[in-house]
Amino acid sequence: xxxxxxxxxxxxxxxxxxxxxxxxxxxxxxxxxxxxxxxxxxxxxxxxxxxxxxxxxxxxxxxxxxxxxxxxxxxxxxxxxxxxxxxxxxxxxxxxxxxxxxxxxxxxxxxxxxxxxxxxxxxxxxxxxxxxxxxxxxxxxxxxxxxxxxxxxxxxxxxxxxxxxxxxxxxxxxxxxxxxxxxxxxxxxxxxxxxxxxxxxxxxxxxxxxxxxxxxxxxxxxx
Amino acid sequence: xxxxxxxxxxxxxxxxxxxxxxxxxxxxxxxxxxxxxxxxxxxxxxxxxxxxxxxxxxxxxxxxxxxxxxxxxxxxxxxxxxxxxxxxxxxxxxxxxxxxxxxxxxxxxxxxxxxxxxxxxxxxxxxxxxxxxxxxxxxxxxxxxxxxxxxxxxxxxxxxxxxxxxxxxxxxxxxxxxxxxxxxxxxxxxxxxxxxxxxxxxxxxxxxxxxxxxxxxxxxxxxxxxxxxxxxxxxxxxxxxxxxxxxxxxxxxxxxxxxxxxxxxxxxxxxxxxxxxxxxxxxxxxxxxxxxxxxxxxxxxxx
Numbered sequence: 001x002x003x004x005x006x007x008x009x010x011x012x013x014x015x016x017x018x019x020x021x022x023x024x025x026x027x028x029x030x031x032x033x034x035x036x037x038x039x040x041x042x043x044x045x046x047x048x049x050x051x052x053x054x055x056x057x058x059x060x061x062x063x064x065x066x067x068x069x070x071x072x073x074x075x076x077x078x079x080x081x082x083x084x085x086x087x088x089x090x091x092x093x094x095x096x097x098x099x100x101x102x103x104x105x106x107x108x109x110x111x112x113x114x115x116x117x118x119x120x121x122x123x124x125x126x127x128x129x130x131x132x133x134x135x136x137x138x139x140x141x142x143x144x145x146x147x148x149x150x151x152x153x154x155x156x157x158x159x160x161x162x163x164x165x166x167x168x169x170x171x172x173x174x175x176x177x178x179x180x181x182x183x184x185x186x187x188x189x190x191x192x193x194x195x196x197x198x199x200x201x202x203x204x205x206x207x208x209x210x211x212x213x214x215x216x217x218x219x220x221x222x223x
Numbered sequence: 224x225x226x227x228x229x230x231x232x233x234x235x236x237x238x239x240x241x242x243x244x245x246x247x248x249x250x251x252x253x254x255x256x257x258x259x260x261x262x263x264x265x266x267x268x269x270x271x272x273x274x275x276x277x278x279x280x281x282x283x284x285x286x287x288x289x290x291x292x293x294x295x296x297x298x299x300x301x302x303x304x305x306x307x308x309x310x311x312x313x314x315x316x317x318x319x320x321x322x323x324x325x326x327x328x329x330x331x332x333x334x335x336x337x338x339x340x341x342x343x344x345x346x347x348x349x350x351x352x353x354x355x356x357x358x359x360x361x362x363x364x365x366x367x368x369x370x371x372x373x374x375x376x377x378x379x380x381x382x383x384x385x386x387x388x389x390x391x392x393x394x395x396x397x398x399x400x401x402x403x404x405x406x407x408x409x410x411x412x413x414x415x416x417x418x419x420x421x422x423x424x425x426x427x428x429x430x431x432x433x434x435x436x437x438x439x440x441x442x443x444x445x446x447x448x449x450x451x452x453x454x455x456x457x458x459x460x461x462x463x464x465x466x467x468x469x470x471x472x473x474x475x476x477x478x479x480x481x482x483x484x485x486x487x488x489x490x491x492x493x494x495x496x497x498x499x500x501x502x503x504x505x506x507x508x509x510x511x512x513x514x515x516x517x518x519x520x521x522x523x524x525x526x
Contacts (some may be wrong), residue, residue, distance in 0.1 A: 051396075054396075054400040055399075055400065056396050056399065056400060069402070070402050071401075071402035072401065072402055073402065074400050074401065074402065075400075075401065076396065076397050076400035076401065077397070078393040078396055078397055079393075080391065080393040081393065082393040082394040082395075082396065082397030082398075083394065084394055084411075084412060084415045084416050085416070086415045086416065086418050086419070087415050091415075095411055095412075096401070098403070098407060098411070099401045099402050099403055099407075103404050106406070107406060107407045107410040107411050108410065155401065157401075161400070
């Protein structure tokens with residue numbers, strides 16, 4: 001790692017889990033430009049690792065340091081996407097841009113035109129602009145995954161945490177989604193940690209692999 | 224069924240029966256009760272006196288439809304107005320309170336006192352609120368609106384915070400990880416996510432307030448209850464029955480309107496539309512008359 005690389009996440013001697021540790025002795029750094037895939041069988045702690053980095057679960061031991069703004073610096077796509085089914089695609093995507101505004105920009109007011117343009121651009125890149133005024137609840141699983149991605153891309157975070165967000169997407173859509181995400185990562189000089197079940201897919205899209213095995217996180221360099 | 228469960232059910236039923244017998248005490252005093260009711264029904268209640276639908280002699284009716292000068296119309300319209308205003312005020316006040324009371328949206332040190340406040344507002348029946356507000360504002364609609372609004376805040380606040388606590392965790396976690404403020408999370412995530420329930424509770428509360436308008440009117444807080452109270456004092460029970468039938472019909476109409484409004488925001492297939500008979504008949508009979516069709520393949524939910 002070059003000394004000039006911007007470190008976004010640093011986990012130092014971290015143990016994660018709920019009552020019992022799932023993964024121990026995690027010592028890792030994430031730098032700007034990284035796309036990291038987390039691999040491992042179900043129930044081994046991949047989602048818990050993401051949730052710990054997102055600050056949703058406290059680590060059992062060690063320190064998690066994030067060098068990203070507390071507001072809007074982190075984009076999180078949970079396994080269940082976290083979209084609001086009753087709102088339109090546009091409302092969901094624009095929600096991502098709100099965290100780029102001041103805390104005092106009240107949520108009752110619409111987002112300014114710059115943020116609206118960011119949202120439109122993200123929807124266009126992901127091929128969902130034509131669905132902008134549809135409620136999310138009527139969309140297919142694959143379309144909803146593109147909405148969740150557009151929301152995060154429009155947010156422009158420094159670190160994206162995505163939990164199996166490529167599932168239910170066909171090959172063409174995986175390509176569209178990853179191309180858009182990569183462009184966003186390059187433009188923002190940000191990084192991404194994604195949990196993925198399909199090893200081949202993970203190796204295609206990531207430059208680093210974290211494999212979880214026997215309660216340890218093992219790093220594998222892809223390229 | 225588990226033996227221990229069967230025994231518990233028998234014990235509870237037995238205990239309830241013993242308590243009932245103990246509460247009633249002397250069964251002898253009930254003899255002839257049904258006969259008395261029959262006499263009262265035949266002589267005082269039935270047939271209803273529909274003169275309540277005719278225009279009052281004073282003040283002189285200048286409306287094209289004389290019916291609109293009748294006691295039933297004037298009282299019912301005033302009750303609906305009171306219920307409408309009180310429901311809107313109650314909803315506007317209850318919404319932020321329910322966000323504060325929801326344990327998944329607010330810290331426990333805010334949620335618990337807010338719940339206690341809501342419980343306090345709910346524990347006083349609206350009739351007591353009406354008496355309190357009549358002391359402040361004198362008899363009339365203002366006291367009625369205030370009483371109903373207070374009760375609505377307590378009731379609606381509880382229904383709403385329970386709905387908000389029932390929303391899925393994923394959107395809340397995404398909002399928290401993104402760094403959204405509590406106000407943003409409540410307004411942009413929790414309220415839209417529970418919108419169907421909130422609307423359903425709001426419509427239920429309006430219907431409840433229309434029905435309840437008759438009760439708070441009894442203590443002079445305006446609306447049709449004021450007329451019912453007057454007729455009760457004059458022992459004109461046939462007019463009371465006529466007004467109660469009017470209230471019943473209005474409640475049924477509101478129920479139909481509320482059903483139509485709710486179906487507009489509920490995706491077809493998510494929730495079964497209730498059959499018309501469910502308004503009048505017990506659910507077992509109604510479901511036998513209108514068996515639920517097989518559900519269509521649902522669309523993908525966000526969760």
